[in-house]
Amino acid sequence: MTYRFQAKEQCFVCVHSAAVYRRSSEVVDCFKMSLSPNQIILEHYLTGWRGLIKFIDSLGKLFGFISSDALKKVEILVRFRNGDNGSEYTTVQSMVQFELQNELVDVNKTGIYPESGCRTLLRLHRALKWLELFLDRLRTSTEDSKTSVMCTEAYNASLAQHHPWLVKKAALGAFRFLPQRSEFFKIMNVGPPEKVVAVLGEAVVLISEVYRITEELYVKHNLLDLP
Numbered sequence: 001m002t003y004r005f006q007a008k009e010q011c012f013v014c015v016h017s018a019a020v021y022r023r024s025s026e027v028v029d030c031f032k033m034s035l036s037p038n039q040i041i042l043e044h045y046l047t048g049w050r051g052l053i054k055f056i057d058s059l060g061k062l063f064g065f066i067s068s069d070a071l072k073k074v075e076i077l078v079r080f081r082n083g084d085n086g087s088e089y090t091t092v093q094s095m096v097q098f099e100l101q102n103e104l105v106d107v108n109k110t111g112i113y114p115e116s117g118c119r120t121l122l123r124l125h126r127a128l129k130w131l132e133l134f135l136d137r138l139r140t141s142t143e144d145s146k147t148s149v150m151c152t153e154a155y156n157a158s159l160a161q162h163h164p165w166l167v168k169k170a171a172l173g174a175f176r177f178l179p180q181r182s183e184f185f186k187i188m189n190v191g192p193p194e195k196v197v198a199v200l201g202e203a204v205v206l207i208s209e210v211y212r213i214t215e216e217l218y219v220k221h222n223l224l225d226l227p
């Protein structure tokens with residue numbers, strides 16, 4: 001097993017035979033590194049998201065519409081970071097300040113900036129709440145708990161309120177095909193169930209902190225309903 005360094009969005013990818021996958025503890029580390037301490041460093045935040053996307057990809061084609069939407073959003077933000085104003089996209093805080101000061105955000109209705117950084121990150125931010133709720137359910141679940149039920153409950157309590165009927169229908173349909181809890185634990189690739197539960201505990205704390213800081217920033221600038 002070897003570790004390969006990817007230069008663009010700095011990250012280590014674990015290479016095993018032909019398969020490329022990421023340990024979920026590495027994903028957790030990315031979110032940990034993104035906290036600085038009351039700002040969110042975009043580079044690590046986006047690397048964490050890339051890890052989550054790899055995870056969804058490993059669940060099969062049925063979940064492809066979810067991972068491709070998340071990937072599209074990550075790529076929009078990576079493009080900003082690699083663009084002429086890249087230095088303004090170092091943290092979520094600097095991005096918000098830059099885009100608002102330069103009127104680069106469609107605040108009330110979609111107009112000339114349908115893919116602003118603020119709007120794009122808001123979609124990922126909302127999905128982080130789902131992730132926090134889902135991972136917390138997974139952490140406290142028992143052997144016979146159903147991942148589809150945990151996922152549906154977390155979705156209905158968070159992301160669902162932001163999705164139109166058709167997206168909800170597709171998401172709820174896909175959840176029925178989630179692997180069982182034991183399989184899920186294996187895919188997480190961190191070791192025995194006790195270790196998985198520990199990693200999940202750490203993940204929930206970190207993700208809720210990243211969520212809290214972003215939420216406060218978006219509330220302060222009245223950005224929670226960007227179209």
Ligand SMILES: CCCCCCCC/C=C\CCCCCCCC(=O)N[C@@H](COP(=O)(O)O)[C@H](O)/C=C/CCCCCCCCCCCCC
Pocket residue numbers: 024025027028052053055056059063065066069070123124126127130131151155159163167171178188203227
């Ligand atoms: C510690 C490691 C364990 C990780 C295990 C979980 C890995 C999955 C992580 C995150 C997946 C969620 C990504 C969803 C992004 C959705 C963003 C969004 O809301 N997009 C909609 C709005 O965008 P705009 O149209 O306004 O541009 C878009 O309409 C949505 C399209 C696709 C459907 C999204 C369904 C979301 C379901 C969330 C649950 C994912 C379940 C994955 C299985 C574990």
